[in-house]
Amino acid sequence: MPGRTPRHAAGSSARRILADFKVGVDNVIFSVDTAQNRLLVLLVMRHEDPYVGQWCLPGTLVQQGESLEDAAYRVLAEKIRVENLYLEQLYTFGGPNRDPREAKTSFGVRYLSVSYFALVRFAEAELIADGVSGIAWYPLKQVPPLAFDHNQILEYGYRRLRNKLEYSPVAFEVLPDLFTLSDLYQLYTTVLGDFSDYSNFRSRLLKLGFLHDTGVKVSRGAGRPASLYRFDADAFAPFKDKPLVFI
Amino acid sequence: MPGRTPRHAAGSSARRILADFKVGVDNVIFSVDTAQNRLLVLLVMRHEDPYVGQWCLPGTLVQQGESLEDAAYRVLAEKIRVENLYLEQLYTFGGPNRDPREAKTSFGVRYLSVSYFALVRFAEAELIADGVSGIAWYPLKQVPPLAFDHNQILEYGYRRLRNKLEYSPVAFEVLPDLFTLSDLYQLYTTVLGDFSDYSNFRSRLLKLGFLHDTGVKVSRGAGRPASLYRFDADAFAPFKDKPLVFI
DNA sequence: GCAAAAGTGTTCCGACTACACCCATGC
């Protein structure tokens, strides 16, 4: 934290005063519906001013004694039940006049939003409908105009998701322990669009050596049964920091 | 900003109350001394509690009506005079108990730090010594233990710098308009360590086509004079988003 | 048998590595 020098704040010629902040956390929560080949983002309906009746990203204000990340996990836990997830900080939006409430507030209280990016396993994610609030998975392509600057935050989160997929093994946080290479491939194409031939994707990944063939076969409808693979985190270790592992 | 739902904050079973924040901005300001092949970071000496007499990253608290980025630019402008720079947000550190002052404060005021990463042109960067405060460029390898968690922030900033160099044309923000390919190469090796043969670096970059040879030669001591090149931002455009352009 | 999905192999080509070598200057 801060190496702030109050001298500047209090002693400058302008004699400006410090702003007081409430800090909010907003989550961009993605999941991939591989069955329908759709990338989904979680939205909730607002029931208070401002922006009543509009969709927005799930968020909350940070409470006393609570870290930013704690707050992010709390929002998530209030909205969905899920076992496996990946979460990381995205960006902090904090200019003045970004929240209509600032105007009405007594004196100069600002609202700042620290956004988080999350990826959850779609199959096991169970939305918590509390009967009042709307909550829904929206296909990314069909997201409506959101409250605040949440469309911007979402856009930012989507960029991060694509980067994460290319460079890091996030995909395995969100796949079952055992998965087929098609599962993996589908996840990638759903998020990134067509980016590579399946057979090339396959051989490239297998050559890297951190996917272990369990030998177990699984048949899904017609076609030849597929092998179930398992991700070996230890074998992946050497590839940390190395650019462009997947893809 | 927030799609916060006060309901959670005020109405949960725990009935916890919102935290009030002061928001600080801390800058990791890098520059590259190509003459001595050193990567430098700007540090300032603290004169107030806590951590009096220790070095830290230059920072400030955000004032009323001021955006986070404005605050970041303000700190920078107070410390150095510089024309060309690159600045972007790094990360937000905001857990409770990260700042000793929180304990003493009246009631639950938290200190949160939004860190920024900057790269400035060393040759033209003139430090502003106000006679009181210590301020200095530190070679990255010789940075002492810093106040707060600033070593951690610095580490984070260094990682970002290396990534930026590989993927984006930040280097040109910090080089003169006209530069030799050796200048460019030196900058890269100083930051990244030895990463490539000079002649390969050279031909790879030239083939990409966004460096224009002005034909003007410049002689620096012994050896054959070098051509001055200019970075063509338009010609670079197609490489945005593309991975690993440099290196 | 045929379609569908999984998995294998092959060919081509561009890019990167590692050098060796030429060029222009200061002294």
Place this chain on the structure above:
DNA sequence: GCATGGGTGTAGTCGGAACACTTTTGC
């Protein structure tokens, strides 16, 4: 001349793209 740094060229190799082909299932 010779040391120094700038600049060019080339041979070998690795890896990715494209695509043809085989295998194993359901129907």
